[in-house]
Every structure is written in C-alpha cells, then in structure tokens.
Amino acid sequence: MNHSERVTVLVGVTGGIAAYKSCELVRALIKRGYRVKVVMTEAATEFVTPLTFRTLTNEPVAVSLWEDDPSAPVHHISLADEADVCVIAPCTANVIAKIAHGRADDLLTTSVLATEAPIVIAPAMNVHMWRDEVTQSNVAALHARGVVFVEPAAGELACGDIGEGRLAPVEEIAAAVTVEAERARDLAGRTVLVTAGGTQEPIDPVRYIGNRSSGKTGFAIAAEAARRGARVTLVTGPTHLADPFEVEVVRIQTALEMHAAVMARVGEADAVVASAAVADFRPAETVSGKIKKDSIPEAITLVRNPDILAELGERDLGGVRIGFAAETSEVERHAREKLEAKRCHMVVANDVSDPALGFGTEANSVLFVTRAGVESSGVLLKRTIAREICxxxxxxxxxGHTA
Ligand SMILES: Cc1cc2nc3c(=O)[nH]c(=O)nc-3n(C[C@H](O)[C@H](O)[C@H](O)COP(=O)(O)O)c2cc1C
Incomplete structure (x- = not known):
C-alpha cells in the first residue's frame, strides 16, 4: 500500500477492442487527481500502444515481467505495493478467468495476485463470452472475494452482435475507482481494537473448555481495518491463523486474559469490534496436575466469566462498539436484545446452525443490526464480510454515534 499523499491507481489494460477507451479512463482518473500507472497485457498492445499511455500518464508503461525497470528491483511487487486501487478496464474473459484461478503468468495478473489493494474490474467482451457459464462463475467467484465489478452495458457490440458486453461508461468506472480509493484510506488516523477467536478455559494442564470459533472473521476485520489505514490491535484466543500485516497481535488463552488485555488497551480505541467467542463460564478451579483416568471428577463446578462487551457498554468505553451474536434460532431478536443490553452501535449476527456457514468455514451470511434497521449480507466470503463491517x-x- 502506497502511503504518499496522492492516491495511485494501477490501470490494467487487456486485449479487447475497447482498449482504446482506457485512454479516456486514464485521462478521467488523472483529472480526478490520481497518479496513474498503466500495465498492459501483450494482447492489449495489439490494440493501443504503450506510448499512448506513457504520454498520457507521464509514467513508464509496463508490459512484460521480464522488462528491466531500473527503479524497481522486483517490478510486479513494487507495482502491487504502490497501488491504492487496481482497476482493469477493459478486462477480457481471459484475464477474469486467470484472476479467478490465481494464475500469474504475465505482469498484470502477477501484480493483481500480489496486491492488497481493492480491485475493480470492468469487463468488455462479446455477449456470448460474457453470458457463458464459465465466465459467469468466474465473475461470481471474484465477486464473493470482494472484487468490484462495473457491469458491462448492453447495446451493439464491436463484433456486430447485440447484447451486454460493452465496456461500461468511462465515468462510471472512474466513479467506482473513487469509491474504492476513499474506502482504501477511510480508517486512517483511527485506532481499532478487534477481538477474535474462542477462549480456552483450562480444566487441568491438558484439557480445556473451548468453542468452535476459528477467529477467521476477526482476523479478516483486523486485516481490512489495517489496510484502510487504522492502527489496529487484535486480541485473539488460540488459533492457527497467521498475524495479519501491520496489526499488533496479542495472543491470550482465557476469558480473564482477554478481559485484562482489552481493558488495558481500550482507552485508546476509537472503536471496538468484539468478534471473539469469549467463554461465558470457566471451571471454578484448575487442577494443577493432569487428572488421571481413574480419578475423573463427578462434576466440574463452573463460574461465570466477565462479560467484556457488557462492561464496555456499561462504562461507555471503546468509542463505537460492534458486537457479534452467534445464534441457532431467532437470530434477529437475539441480536436486537444484545444491541440494547450491551449498548452496542451494531451487532453482527449469524445463524450458526447451518454447518455450511459460520464456525470454521470460509463463507458466512450475517445480519447487520443497528437501531436504524437490519440488513442482510447474503452469502459472502469472510474477507468480504469484513469489508462490509469496516x-x-x-x-x-x-x-458520530449514540449508544
Ligand atoms: C479484434 C479482437 C478483438 C477482441 N476483443 C475482445 C474483447 O472485447 N473481449 C475479450 O474478452 N476478448 C477479446 N478478444 C480476444 C482476446 O484478445 C484474447 O482472448 C487474448 O488472449 C486476450 O489476452 P489478454 O487477456 O492477456 O489481454 C479479441 C480478439 C481480437 C483479435
């Protein structure tokens, strides 16, 4: 991510007849005040020359992975890092397919795979190519991963066919880039505390009471908030997930440790996103040595853990408070109750009774419950849900906000 004053937009141009319209897009983006860098596929150079874009942008135009740019030791990585937003317009069926499958066999697709920046795609192709099931399933896969599509328009196509497939109007594409550019830095200067994962409440040194939370949603929120410029601290229960980039990670085990870690840091927070599944109760005592098979206790006495979110609400700590509710029935009603009882500004609620969604899975479908109303996310990857939450x-x- 580029941290200079000017927003850098990486414009990918691919081998479609609409490539000439990219020249107008580049001009529109420059007019909006962006620094524009163009990457072309080999096929795109059959339609427009790199010289045109170099002249328009006053920047070198890259085509090949193997070209020597003396200013960049590893060119695709430097392009990926510099980009605040990446837009591909026009985007061929071929490049959509390659990105959907993680292929990286030219400079453009390698840069796209390497970038953390939001990606906007404006497809343009023959109507039959666009409607083909394989293209549509690639589009759906990328959409679920958070890629923004500026849908092609309907009309007469260059090939003579009539139908959808024309590149969307240049101003529409530029507007989509602006939305993403603003979103890319909209949490700059904010401090966000995120909790994630489940806690483990020890019974003895080897056994614990736990829950099925994987931490994926909380990690995705922390990563997304950091990408968007926030200073992020992530307090997490045990999970195999790697630390997100540019996030301070505090790993804890028990609810009491999570309580202490949150309370120690919440003073600085502009917002708290409490996605952790904190155990409601813990064994009253932790046995110091491993309980042997022949001395199983008749019962384990449980005591209540502190309710971290309720305490933040009661003491009005943490600025904007977003809570989570994992329910197995009457999801909306429980979420509304939680919103009030814990004085949250939003509750993100999901139904964990569906084994295909929720705990440990890649996708989820949630309700965003606020005092203003309820919205449903539809089924999205957790990374995309994290973007919606941010x-x-x-x-x-x-x-501003009122609890
Ligand atoms: C005249 C001509 C026009 C083309 N227009 C398009 C188009 O609008 N959209 C598309 O997806 N492919 C189009 N193609 C096919 C692509 O150029 C071809 O799939 C190529 O491999 C794309 O390479 P790229 O995706 O690396 O840019 C066109 C080909 C020709 C010869």
Whole structure:
C-alpha cells in the first residue's frame, strides 16, 4: 500500500477492442487527481500502444515481467505495493478467468495476485463470452472475494452482435475507482481494537473448555481495518491463523486474559469490534496436575466469566462498539436484545446452525443490526464480510454515534 499523499491507481489494460477507451479512463482518473500507472497485457498492445499511455500518464508503461525497470528491483511487487486501487478496464474473459484461478503468468495478473489493494474490474467482451457459464462463475467467484465489478452495458457490440458486453461508461468506472480509493484510506488516523477467536478455559494442564470459533472473521476485520489505514490491535484466543500485516497481535488463552488485555488497551480505541467467542463460564478451579483416568471428577463446578462487551457498554468505553451474536434460532431478536443490553452501535449476527456457514468455514451470511434497521449480507466470503463491517464502522465513526 502506497502511503504518499496522492492516491495511485494501477490501470490494467487487456486485449479487447475497447482498449482504446482506457485512454479516456486514464485521462478521467488523472483529472480526478490520481497518479496513474498503466500495465498492459501483450494482447492489449495489439490494440493501443504503450506510448499512448506513457504520454498520457507521464509514467513508464509496463508490459512484460521480464522488462528491466531500473527503479524497481522486483517490478510486479513494487507495482502491487504502490497501488491504492487496481482497476482493469477493459478486462477480457481471459484475464477474469486467470484472476479467478490465481494464475500469474504475465505482469498484470502477477501484480493483481500480489496486491492488497481493492480491485475493480470492468469487463468488455462479446455477449456470448460474457453470458457463458464459465465466465459467469468466474465473475461470481471474484465477486464473493470482494472484487468490484462495473457491469458491462448492453447495446451493439464491436463484433456486430447485440447484447451486454460493452465496456461500461468511462465515468462510471472512474466513479467506482473513487469509491474504492476513499474506502482504501477511510480508517486512517483511527485506532481499532478487534477481538477474535474462542477462549480456552483450562480444566487441568491438558484439557480445556473451548468453542468452535476459528477467529477467521476477526482476523479478516483486523486485516481490512489495517489496510484502510487504522492502527489496529487484535486480541485473539488460540488459533492457527497467521498475524495479519501491520496489526499488533496479542495472543491470550482465557476469558480473564482477554478481559485484562482489552481493558488495558481500550482507552485508546476509537472503536471496538468484539468478534471473539469469549467463554461465558470457566471451571471454578484448575487442577494443577493432569487428572488421571481413574480419578475423573463427578462434576466440574463452573463460574461465570466477565462479560467484556457488557462492561464496555456499561462504562461507555471503546468509542463505537460492534458486537457479534452467534445464534441457532431467532437470530434477529437475539441480536436486537444484545444491541440494547450491551449498548452496542451494531451487532453482527449469524445463524450458526447451518454447518455450511459460520464456525470454521470460509463463507458466512450475517445480519447487520443497528437501531436504524437490519440488513442482510447474503452469502459472502469472510474477507468480504469484513469489508462490509469496516464500511459500516467507517460510517459510524464519521457520523458520530449514540449508544
Ligand atoms: C479484434 C479482437 C478483438 C477482441 N476483443 C475482445 C474483447 O472485447 N473481449 C475479450 O474478452 N476478448 C477479446 N478478444 C480476444 C482476446 O484478445 C484474447 O482472448 C487474448 O488472449 C486476450 O489476452 P489478454 O487477456 O492477456 O489481454 C479479441 C480478439 C481480437 C483479435
């Protein structure tokens, strides 16, 4: 991610007849104040020359992975890092397919795979290519991963066919880039505390009471908030997930440790996103040595753990408070109750009774419950849900808030 004053937009141009319209897009983006760098596929150079884009952008135009750019030791990585937003317009069926499958066999697709920046795709192709099931399933896969599509328009196509497939109007594509550019830095200057994962409450040195939370959603939120410029601390229960980039990670085991870690850091937070599944109770005593098979206790006495989110609400700590509710029935009603009882600004609720969604899976479908109403996310990858949560968090932070 580029941290200079000017937003850098990486424009990918691919081998479609609409490639000439990219020249107008580049001009529109420059007019909006962006620094624009163009990467072309080999096929795109059959339609427009790199010289045109070099002249328009006053920047070198890259085509090959193997070209020598003396200013960049590893060119695709430097392009990926520099980009605040990446837009591919026009995007061929071929490049959509390659990105959907993680292929990286030219400079453009390698840069796209390497970038953390939001990706906007404006497809343009023959109507039959666009409608083909394989293209549509590639589009759906990328959409679920958070890629923004500027849908092609309908009309007469260059090939003579009539139908959808024309590149969307240049201003529409530029507007989509602006939305992403603003989103890319909308949490800059904010401090966000995220909790994630499940806690483990020890019975003895080898056994514990735990839950099925994987931590994926909380990690995705922390990563997304950091990408968007926030200073992020992630307090997490045990999980195999790697630390997100640019996030301070505090690993704890028990609810009491999570309580202490949150309370020690919440003073600085503009927002708390409490996605951890904190155990409601713990064994009253932890046995110091491993309990042997022949001395199994008749019962384990449990005591209540502190309710971290309720305490933050009661003491009005942490700025904007977003809670999570994992329910198996009457999801919306429980979420509304939680919103009030814990004085949250939003509750993200999901039904964990569906084994295909929720705990440990890659996708989820949630309700965003606020005092203003309820919205459903539909089924999305957790990374995309994290983006939706950060969008709402950003709006709550910008608009002031009342619990
Ligand atoms: C005249 C001509 C026009 C083309 N227009 C398109 C198009 O609009 N969209 C598309 O997906 N492919 C189009 N193609 C096919 C692509 O150029 C071809 O799939 C190529 O491999 C794409 O390479 P790239 O995806 O690396 O840019 C066209 C080909 C020709 C010869």
């Amino acid at each position: 969008d709402r968090l950003s709006r709550l932070l910008a608009g």
